[in-house]
Amino acid sequence: MIRENRTFEELKVGDCAELKRSCTADDLIVFANASGNHNPMHLPHQDVDGDGKEDEVVAPSMWVGSLISAVLGNILPGPGTLYKHQVFTFKDRAKAGDDLVAKVTVLEKKDDRTVRLGTEVRRVSDDAVLLEGEAEVCAPTAKFQYEEQDLPGLVVQSHRHFDALLERAETLEPISVAVVAPEEANSLGGAILGMKAKLITPILVGQKDKILAAAKELGENLDGVEIIDQINDSAAANAAVDLVAEGRAHALMKGHLHTDVLLHAALRKERGLRIGRRFTHIFVMDVPGVSHPLLVTDAAVNISPDLPTKVDIVQNAIDLAHSLGMDNPKVGVLSAVETVNPSIPSSVDAALLSKMNERGQITGGMVDGPLAMDNAINLAAARIKGIVSPVAGQAEVLVVPDLDAGNMLAKQLTFISGAEAAGIVMGAKVPIILTSRADSDKSRLASCAVALVHQARLMGKI
Structure with a gap:
């Protein structure tokens, strides 16, 4: 200017x-x-x-x-x-x-x-x-x-949304979590961190000798922690799902195994975790400078979701947002443009999702799209484009076109914007905690806290 x-x-x-x-x-x-x-x-x-x-x-x-x-x-x-x-x-x-x-x-x-x-x-x-x-x-x-030149930016490096989430979770009873194949230091360390914070009571399911070796590497004592010995990852995943079916576990946590192996067990027909929706992944992100938690979905499970899958992606995100205290979450469905362009399928899907929300096919929140990233999260950008919407410029949930876009967005927010991210899979009978080896301690704790708060809501405890 x-x-x-x-x-x-x-x-x-x-x-x-x-x-x-x-x-x-x-x-x-x-x-x-x-x-x-x-x-x-x-x-x-x-x-x-x-x-x-x-x-x-x-x-x-x-x-x-x-x-x-x-x-x-x-x-x-x-x-x-x-x-x-x-x-x-x-x-x-x-x-x-x-x-x-x-x-x-x-x-x-x-x-x-x-x-x-x-x-x-x-x-x-x-x-x-x-x-x-x-x-x-x-x-x-x-x-x-x-x-006029923009001055160098000042970012307040605090994660007050996760601090508030952890404070809220501390008032709840820990939930029993089946931790699948925590057979190396990072994956076992996340479970132990959640246990010490009194967020979860872990049941460790996997090869016992490897779990004990990982504990020794961490200098941790597993006395009093239940370990269920299994011969391989597939057997561990199925045994963990059995614990949920038996009512002994109220959440799953991914350890040192491929996500596909865990989800395959969760999706089995007999005593599985299906509830009629597709499993979808949600990053709950605490981005410095953003006045509310930001949910990004789907960034880890559905690669190229079709419209019915996107309906479940949106509904699962709204349900989780309710558990996090957002009574009427604002959902922005992202595309490269903010107008419908038949040549850009994501813009068409976004418009359909918005209309489905208007007709009561998606409930519990406000859905609008297509929105470009700038006018989804920035009021000034939305006003410049002339977009009049209760969602534009203040979206709390960002629905991305595909897994590539979601993964890139979440990692950009983490590694460039200083965000912390909690990862969870929704659409199952119980939440499934997904953590990464690159996650910080706060991210691991926040993932446990998100699962605890959501499950407490499902069980009528909050």
Whole structure:
């Protein structure tokens, strides 16, 4: 964007300009670090009044005031402007999640080449005035034009959504989990981590000598942990499914075996885990800077899903989102475009899924598509494209066209954007936890917590 300032000579009484800005919790964390103001009233996950509930995050008044300086420095008068004086009266409070509009209006041009301006900040949702006052500035005397450059990004490296999920899971009784072939250190370590966090009670199913060798490598003692000895991966997968059929296990966890072997056992006709839907994989992702957990599906099971499979992909994701506390999740069905193009099958499928949601064939959430990635998750991008939708720009679930796209998206978010990811398979009688050797400890714990919270909901415990 090209920016051009307004010199003192060009300014006229009545000239005005405004900027729109969304207030996020991460903005307030950055402001706390920059200003040194660590008042817990302005930070997420704090119970300031001692009522046992985390209070809504209130924006510092001076953060709201700083939006005025952005208008003055960027637009009116623009580059070259210097503050002389500012008076603020704060009428109301902004909170994380609010959309705000900051506005300045030229009130007077003085003989000493200074300018007096009226200043205000309003909340978009109800047009309430949060701040009003006056500024006096030295206006620029020389014309200046420049192409606005984005500053280096600041990302708050916190995973507060998973922190909240783990806190919630800690209030529940651990669930019994059949861990299939945990025969090397990484896969066994994930099960032990979940056990120590009191999220799961593992039953280890596989070759006992290899499981004990893995425990020795980790320096862990498996006393008191049930181990069911099996001769190979296939036998271990079938034995683990038997534990679910017998009611002894309420979830499965993948160990050191191919996913296909585990799912083949789960899909068997006799005493299997089918419930009439296709098995679908969901990444629950905690992406720094995103104000809610982001579900990405399907990224590990269905390679090139047809429309009936995508219906189950969407419905399974909505069901899991309910367990995670999203009462009416917003589902964005992704394509390369945001309009239906018969030459792009994913755009046609997206439109059909959206219509099926309207007709009650997919329930429990709001489904919209086709949406391109930018206008699915970014409100500004959606507005620029003129997309009017309760989903566009604020999707909580992203349904990808195929496994390639889902896997790439999830790994980009993980390794470029600093996200943590929990992996789970839905559509079975019980959740199936899928972890990767590259997963961090937090991701492994979050996978266990997602399974625990979902199964607790299915069993009527939450």
